[in-house]
């Protein structure tokens with residue numbers, strides 16, 4: 001098979017598209033012939049060697065693929081040859097085939113296009129876990145989504161509405177991405193580019209929540225936005241630390257936590273996949289179900305051939321595309 005291979009951690013040009021051995025399924029794995037793969041911000045961190053988990057070199061990056069089962073390990077009973085599945089993996093999706101633990105794969109229901117199916121992988125899991133598991137979102141609670149125009153942000157807006165949140169407020173820079181956050185279902189927009197962000201964000205949020213503050217902040221940004229959002233929380237509010245797309249780690253003023261009974265909770269979505277695979281699979285099924293009911297619809301920003309993974313990754317690095325960036329293998333029919 002052909003695969004994107006990384007031989008040393010570094011920049012995108014350290015990846016090449018080359019011949020590689022076909023993977024073989026271990027007892028608890030299936031081999032998937034890739035039809036579509038999705039490109040994510042954390043792929044860049046993995047390639048640079050800055051991600052919390054470093055795969056053994058050489059390896060193919062890529063955290064999610066949809067494809068056809070073409071190999072089955074001896075212990076696997078729930079999949080048959082030819083099934084169409086989504087594989088949510090730590091790495092390996094930027095290749096014509098990958099071996100994935102069966103526990104991390106879910107059948108894709110008939111009727112879901114492959115690009116939409118693969119787009120409902122990592123960022124939707126992350127949003128689901130942030131809202132349901134970490135924040136314990138209750139019906140009608142308000143949610144402030146930082147980095148709202150990005151992958152995690154858009155998925156969080158959609159799922160917050162789907163899961164019964166009240167007001168969902170999208171935080172973006174100026175009007176960058178205003179159209180797409182509205183299309184995802186945001187009720188209100190606040191500006192992260194304002195001068196004196198700490199005071200400005202609190203005032204904006206107070207104005208939108210009758211002075212109460214927001215119940216939940218989902219934060220894939222870090223840095224100054226986190227400190228400002230902490231001050232915009234309501235009594236017993238929860239802030240979920242998801243990522244640091246701003247490039248800066250957040251810091252937390254203990255006084256705010258104490259005074260308003262605020263909780264700050266971290267999220268590492270792959271841990272849930274490893275430690276609670278059944279829950280992660282049930283979440284994937286529920287996300288597909290929301291799509292089939294017409295409640296969510298992941299926006300696709302660009303589709304490129306699988307071999308053009310480097311260009312796709314550079315699009316993520318430059319933040320030039322809104323919506324998911326999808327890689328397509330040349331054979332992509334269901335038959």
Ligand SMILES: NC(=O)c1ccc[n+]([C@@H]2O[C@H](COP(=O)([O-])OP(=O)(O)OC[C@H]3O[C@@H](n4cnc5c(N)ncnc54)[C@H](OP(=O)(O)O)[C@@H]3O)[C@@H](O)[C@H]2O)c1
Nearest residue numbers: 041126147149150151152220242243244245246267268269
């Ligand atoms: N914890 C987990 O399990 C998990 C899972 C997935 C992702 N993540 C992390 O979550 C973060 C976001 O991922 P993503 O897929 O959403 O990335 P993305 O699609 O590239 O989106 C990044 C977002 O951050 C915004 N942004 C970047 N720098 C900013 C700044 N200085 N101020 C304000 N906004 C800024 C961008 O806004 P513009 O559109 O204005 O540029 C964009 O909306 C990453 O750190 C990623 O590693 C964590």
